[in-house]
Amino acid sequence: xxxxxxxxxxxxxxxxxxxxxxxxxxxxxxxxxxxxxxxxxxxxxxxxxxxxxxxxxxxxxxxxxxxxxxxxxxxxxxxxxxxxxxxxxxxxxxxxxxxxxxxxxxxxxxxxxxxxxxxxxxxxxxxxxxxxxxxxxxxxxxxxxxxxxxxxxxxxxxxxxxxxxxxxxxxxxxxxxxxxxxxxxxxxxxxxxxxxxxxxxxxxxxxxxxxxxxxxxxxxxxxxxxxxxxxxxxxxxxxxxxxxxxxxxxxxxxxxxxxxxxxxxxxxxxxxxxxxxxxxxxxxxxxxxxxxxxxxxxxxxxxxxxxxxxxxxxxxxxxxxxxxxxxxxxxxxxxxxxxxxxxxxxxxxxxxxxxxxxxxxxxxxxxxxxxxxxxxxxxxxxxxxxxxxxxxx
Amino acid sequence: xxxxxxxxxxxxxxxxxxxxxxxxxxxxxxxxxxxxxxxxxxxxxxxxxxxxxxxxxxxxxxxxxxxxxxxxxxxxxxxxxxxxxxxxxxxxxxxxxxxxxxxxxxxxxxxxxxxxxxxxxxxxxxxxxxxxxxxxxxxxxxxxxxxxxxxxxxxxxxxxxxxxxxxxxxxxxxxxxxxxxxxxxxxxxxxxxxxxxxx
Amino acid sequence: xxxxxxxxxxxxxxxxxxxxxxxxxxxxxxxxxxxxxxxxxxxxxxxxxxxxxxxxxxxxxxxxxxxxxxxxxxxxxxxxxxxxxxxxxxxxxxxxxxxxxxxxxxxxxxxxxxxxxxxxxxxxxxxxxxxxxxxxxxxxxxxxxxxxxxxxxxxxxxxxxxxxxxxxxxxxxxxxxxxxxxxxxxxxxxxxxxxxxxxxxxxxxxxxxxxxxxxxxxxxxxxxxxxxx
Numbered sequence: 001x002x003x004x005x006x007x008x009x010x011x012x013x014x015x016x017x018x019x020x021x022x023x024x025x026x027x028x029x030x031x032x033x034x035x036x037x038x039x040x041x042x043x044x045x046x047x048x049x050x051x052x053x054x055x056x057x058x059x060x061x062x063x064x065x066x067x068x069x070x071x072x073x074x075x076x077x078x079x080x081x082x083x084x085x086x087x088x089x090x091x092x093x094x095x096x097x098x099x100x101x102x103x104x105x106x107x108x109x110x111x112x113x114x115x116x117x118x119x120x121x122x123x124x125x126x127x128x129x130x131x132x133x134x135x136x137x138x139x140x141x142x143x144x145x146x147x148x149x150x151x152x153x154x155x156x157x158x159x160x161x162x163x164x165x166x167x168x169x170x171x172x173x174x175x176x177x178x179x180x181x182x183x184x185x186x187x188x189x190x191x192x193x194x195x196x197x198x199x200x201x202x203x204x205x206x207x208x209x210x211x212x213x214x215x216x217x218x219x220x221x222x223x224x225x226x227x228x229x230x231x232x233x234x235x236x237x238x239x240x241x242x243x244x245x246x247x248x249x250x251x252x253x254x255x256x257x258x259x260x261x262x263x264x265x266x267x268x269x270x271x272x273x274x275x276x277x278x279x280x281x282x283x284x285x286x287x288x289x290x291x292x293x294x295x296x297x298x299x300x301x302x303x304x305x306x307x308x309x310x311x312x313x314x315x316x317x318x319x320x321x322x323x324x325x326x327x328x329x330x331x332x333x334x335x336x337x338x339x340x341x342x343x344x345x346x347x348x349x350x351x352x353x354x355x356x357x358x359x360x361x362x363x364x365x366x367x368x369x370x371x372x373x374x375x376x377x378x379x380x381x382x383x384x385x386x387x388x389x390x391x392x393x
Numbered sequence: 394x395x396x397x398x399x400x401x402x403x404x405x406x407x408x409x410x411x412x413x414x415x416x417x418x419x420x421x422x423x424x425x426x427x428x429x430x431x432x433x434x435x436x437x438x439x440x441x442x443x444x445x446x447x448x449x450x451x452x453x454x455x456x457x458x459x460x461x462x463x464x465x466x467x468x469x470x471x472x473x474x475x476x477x478x479x480x481x482x483x484x485x486x487x488x489x490x491x492x493x494x495x496x497x498x499x500x501x502x503x504x505x506x507x508x509x510x511x512x513x514x515x516x517x518x519x520x521x522x523x524x525x526x527x528x529x530x531x532x533x534x535x536x537x538x539x540x541x542x543x544x545x546x547x548x549x550x551x552x553x554x555x556x557x558x559x560x561x562x563x564x565x566x567x568x569x570x571x572x573x574x575x576x577x578x579x580x581x582x583x584x585x586x587x588x589x590x591x592x
Numbered sequence: 593x594x595x596x597x598x599x600x601x602x603x604x605x606x607x608x609x610x611x612x613x614x615x616x617x618x619x620x621x622x623x624x625x626x627x628x629x630x631x632x633x634x635x636x637x638x639x640x641x642x643x644x645x646x647x648x649x650x651x652x653x654x655x656x657x658x659x660x661x662x663x664x665x666x667x668x669x670x671x672x673x674x675x676x677x678x679x680x681x682x683x684x685x686x687x688x689x690x691x692x693x694x695x696x697x698x699x700x701x702x703x704x705x706x707x708x709x710x711x712x713x714x715x716x717x718x719x720x721x722x723x724x725x726x727x728x729x730x731x732x733x734x735x736x737x738x739x740x741x742x743x744x745x746x747x748x749x750x751x752x753x754x755x756x757x758x759x760x761x762x763x764x765x766x767x768x769x770x771x772x773x774x775x776x777x778x779x780x781x782x783x784x785x786x787x788x789x790x791x792x793x794x795x796x797x798x799x800x801x802x803x804x805x806x807x808x809x810x811x812x813x814x815x816x817x818x819x820x821x
Contacts (some may be wrong), residue, residue, distance in 0.1 A: 033679070513698060
């Protein structure tokens, strides 16, 4: 008994002595460690903003900032440094980005990533000096599109965040969100669900028409204006008389549209890529045609060809001017040729004729896709000429 | 679903990618010492997994509820090692009393675990990685299973080494380490698999 | 070893009973922290300091500590010193602290330290224990640095962070990864074995009793030299 008491006593006293020793060391080192840590944090900040000197952490919960911003610091000079967390090839991609008072990037470094190719280490240098307007001119690195694309958009978020913290207001909604908001406010009855109408008639002054999926009406886009119309085509938004008339005329034209399917075998010399064609009462043509892109004529071990054509619907006037164009389906390489399904690409063909259709921006890194698409458009022009009897071939 | 997925990622990555033995070198001593026979390897692996789970379940609340609240974060190492040592002792006593059969099977491995750095390593890493309680448990389970997997694989390999003619200088630990290096090399091939398995 | 002079107590840890290559103790930090020379040196010195302090204190208390609770007492003392070293490194060498990470805390379970406490410090005078701590610590440090040199020079084409231009194009990146560590360690053990003709001291007579694995690993990490073969 006496022995075990002694055992416990010795153990406890050793514990006590060791604890005291540790507490003393802690008292000495804790302030130094705290100082080191803040100096370390500042080091990363200084790297992206060399003339910042001192930084104060900003409470970002008081602002509505892009979701990638996880920390923000205000430099003595007035600039900001942001810590951004995003997802490139894989998650956990952390970037530190400094923004000068004039809204340019003072520097960007990658703090942590599990990206595969290492482009994240140097890509930040390319973005230095850019501002919100011209940052998109920096090309992503082909082959590392996901990494560098995520990097660029995170830095763009930092630029926007700097504007917001500086008191400016920036629309941090994406383009789709802006469009959806505009459409909904023009026609609340549609409950936010719209589809873009494929235009087959020339509509003077109207840029685009959206139809409510629940059939409650239409929205005409004229310049910056969104004009709501009910299902019978009467304007319900408050707009000037002239604009209202333009919109009503457009919807009336759309409502009156009737099309007849053309029998392709009645015509000779039609390209084999033509899938179907319709003619409207006013003499315009709606053509569904397929184009051979990367999916047909490309392919390598890394990105095998899908074996699928690009299906394109295009409407033209009888004298060969494109009214509307839409990629119906495609199986091009994800993230490269698949951009042919973006409106920013196929929308370029609207208003073009056989003389001017080649004058569009190609999809970068996807020559086969772009060429196949252009060839299909050219064939659509040929089809219209055959339907009109202009070409004997 | 999202939590389930992240837990699965933690589990798989600690078994395969960040295997404690093969890529972090924690628990190398028993890995090299007790992997001679398959039975021993399994017994050791199971004991380590059990102790790891218990140790994490106890050290996590200690760190967050006691040490952090009292500002005694620096006591982490000493408290954790004592907790593990006490835990192993208790486990042994209890096994002896309540399940002599299990004690006979696993008991001999228990004392070896106190100084197994993998157990302390898991407990500390759970804290430094900022895992929540559930994540800590899953991560310890993964580390334990990873340890077991490495032990079992290696036991199979060693029985072959023992039967082969090894140059004199390489006999014993040298050739064992080189063989371990190849297993570790094979595990390196699994890096990246987990991140992309669920995207 | 009692008949040896103080000098041999000091030097035996460095060569004859080198903890890493002959006794095969502390394999975990040996493999984990030797990807570069700076980290290896830091690790070695940290372990040396802990070993020196714990050896001195345990030797001082050798008549006070009851036999039944000696292991918990040793662990407490060692853990205390490890924490102190940890805090000092974090305060004054933050870069090293980042580099060593969890392995710094894991000095606690390094068999070298517990082994020396059990086998030497608890039976010898303070001066001898201190010399033994220094010797073993230096041996550990030297061995780590030797291994780190091989791995860093050939694996990363640099020495202590300074690039070696000529080797840049020929570096074997695999060596600084986990499997490379085991491979280099295995090869170095074989080399040491070849140089000493396998005449290292038997582990059994030395410090294995301090290691709880003793009874089960007579050929593995503890039986560094398998002389009977």
